[in-house]
Amino acid sequence: xxxxxxxxxxxxxxxxxxxxxxxxxxxxxxxxxxxxxxxxxxxxxxxxxxxxxxxxxxxxxxxxxxxxxxxxxxxxxxxxxxxxxxxxxxxxxxxxxxxxxxxxxxxxxxxxxxxxxxxxxxxxxxxxxxxxxxxxxxxxxxxxxxxxxxxxxxxxxxxxxxxxxxxxxxxxxxxxxxxxxxxxxxxxxxxxxxxxxxxxxxxxxxxxxxxxxxxxxxxxxxxxxxxxxxxxxxxxxxxxxxxxxxxxxxxxxxxxxxxxxxxxxxxxxxxxxxxxxxxxxxxxxxxxxxxxxxxxxxxxxxxxxxxxxxxxxxxxxxxxxxxxxxxxxxxxxxxxxxxxxxxxxxxxxxxxxxxxxxxxxxxxxxxxxxxxxxxxxxxxxxxxxxxxxxxxxxxxxxxxxxxxxxxxxxxxxxxxxxxxxxxxxxxxxxxxxxxxxxxxxxxxxxxxxxxxxxxxxxx
Numbered sequence: 068x069x070x071x072x073x074x075x076x077x078x079x080x081x082x083x084x085x086x087x088x089x090x091x092x093x094x095x096x097x098x099x100x101x102x103x104x105x106x107x108x109x110x111x112x113x114x115x116x117x118x119x120x121x122x123x124x125x126x127x128x129x130x131x132x133x134x135x136x137x138x139x140x141x142x143x144x145x146x147x148x149x150x151x152x153x154x155x156x157x158x159x160x161x162x163x164x165x166x167x168x169x170x171x172x173x174x175x176x177x178x179x180x181x182x183x184x185x186x187x188x189x190x191x192x193x194x195x196x197x198x199x200x201x202x203x204x205x206x207x208x209x210x211x212x213x214x215x216x217x218x219x220x221x222x223x224x225x226x227x228x229x230x231x232x233x234x235x236x237x238x239x240x241x242x243x244x245x246x247x248x249x250x251x252x253x254x255x256x257x258x259x260x261x262x263x264x265x266x267x268x269x270x271x272x273x274x275x276x277x278x279x280x281x282x283x284x285x286x287x288x289x290x291x292x293x294x295x296x297x298x299x300x301x302x303x304x305x306x307x308x309x310x311x312x313x314x315x316x317x318x319x320x321x322x323x324x325x326x327x328x329x330x331x332x333x334x335x336x337x338x339x340x341x342x343x344x345x346x347x348x349x350x351x352x353x354x355x356x357x358x359x360x361x362x363x364x365x366x367x368x369x370x371x372x373x374x375x376x377x378x379x380x381x382x383x384x385x386x387x388x389x390x391x392x393x394x395x396x397x398x399x400x401x402x403x404x405x406x407x408x409x410x411x412x413x414x415x416x417x418x419x420x421x422x423x424x425x426x427x428x429x430x431x432x433x434x435x436x437x438x439x440x441x442x443x444x445x446x447x448x449x450x451x452x453x454x455x456x457x458x459x460x461x462x463x464x465x466x467x468x469x470x471x472x473x474x475x476x477x478x479x480x481x482x483x484x485x486x487x488x489x490x491x492x493x494x495x496x497x498x499x500x501x502x503x504x505x506x507x508x509x510x511x512x513x514x515x516x517x518x519x520x521x522x523x524x525x526x
Contacts, residue, residue: 175204210420273378436465
């Protein structure tokens with residue numbers, strides 16, 4: 068699962084001052100440099116295979132550089148100072164796109180040209196909105212992963228419970244199904260884990276809780292946010308497993324058949340089906356049938372709290388960015404290729420976490436989504452999602468980014484979001500309230516105080 072990175076605004080401000088005196092970028096237009104956050108060897112190799120086809124077609128050579136997420140800030144600051152930014156940056160989360168844009172590192176004209184060439188009406192419109200600032204298109208949205216509520220459909224059916232899509236429904240199900248053998252719910256509470264923020268944001272958005280308002284003022288002390296803290300406290304304290312839970316322990320508990328509900332991303336789907344030997348389901352029934360949990364798990368995408376005005380869902384959109392001073396013609400050719408002829412192969416690198424942000428090659432087309440359903444997922448064993456999960460699961464996933472909401476992104480606070488995911492004040496507050504150390508209002512105030520300090524440091 069991708070976690071957002073610490074902001075780089077302060078370092079970039081100095082770097083940009085230096086780059087004003089440095090030679091311009093662009094270089095040899097027949098050679099471009101592309102950064103990717105997909106640094107695992109198999110993903111680098113798969114990306115290179117797509118690149119080789121691009122080079123064979125266009126004659127443009129591509130130097131692929133893997134930049135680990137925790138090294139991205141330093142690499143970007145150094146490149147900006149040297150006037151040596153890459154021509155294309157790929158697999159960038161929303162907060163990073165906003166940081167690039169805030170520091171005037173994005174060629175919005177080149178980005179707009181790519182969107183126009185591909186057809187804006189072939190993209191998920193919410194994905195475009197999340198990567199746009201006013202009339203300026205900051206990046207080309209490529210794919211998305213969603214945060215999901217996973218639930219044991221067999222246990223719910225046996226108890227006559229509906230799918231858990233509301234605060235009341237989740238609490239009622241957790242209360243009904245909680246026992247010595249099976250916890251009603253398991254979710255992240257570890258204070259130093261960005262996964263805790265992703266989990267809590269998913270639930271908080273459902274209750275109408277926003278981190279900031281349109282003017283940038285911190286609003287996590289609102290009644291909606293305090294209500295979200297209170298809901299999560301009640302859920303964890305009453306019906307979960309003991310101890311701080313992180314990205315690995317949440318998965319392990321659900322895979323052991325010891326939880327009736329869990330929150331995780333779409334990246335869980337291949338592991339849930341027993342397709343990764345290093346993360347196999349271990350429930351009692353799984354020994355005879357490794358796909359038992361996949362067959363008996365339902366998913367809920369959008370949730371709703373009592374104070375929310377509608378349903379909401381946390382999700383991440385990853386994008387291609389074209390920096391300033393790039394070899395524009397070659398860079399735009401490359402991104403267009405990756406979003407058209409190379410697109411399905413790109414999605415195939417990790418289909419469980421790459422739902423296409425571009426549904427089809429033509430308006431109203433669905434050829435990319437249709438192809439995505441057939442792509443094999445898994446590591447040690449592979450199978451298409453549609454061969455594992457029932458149609459209703461794929462139908463739920465097919466909404467893609469349409470329902471996504473995110474703290475701070477559309478309010479222009481991408482730098483704050485990136486910085487907060489470095490300092491992690493929200494997970495610290497979640498840990499405090501779920502461990503009984505703070506009441507919900509005090510936890511919200513603790514987070515707000517830390518967020519205001521971070522915000523002040525960015526000015």
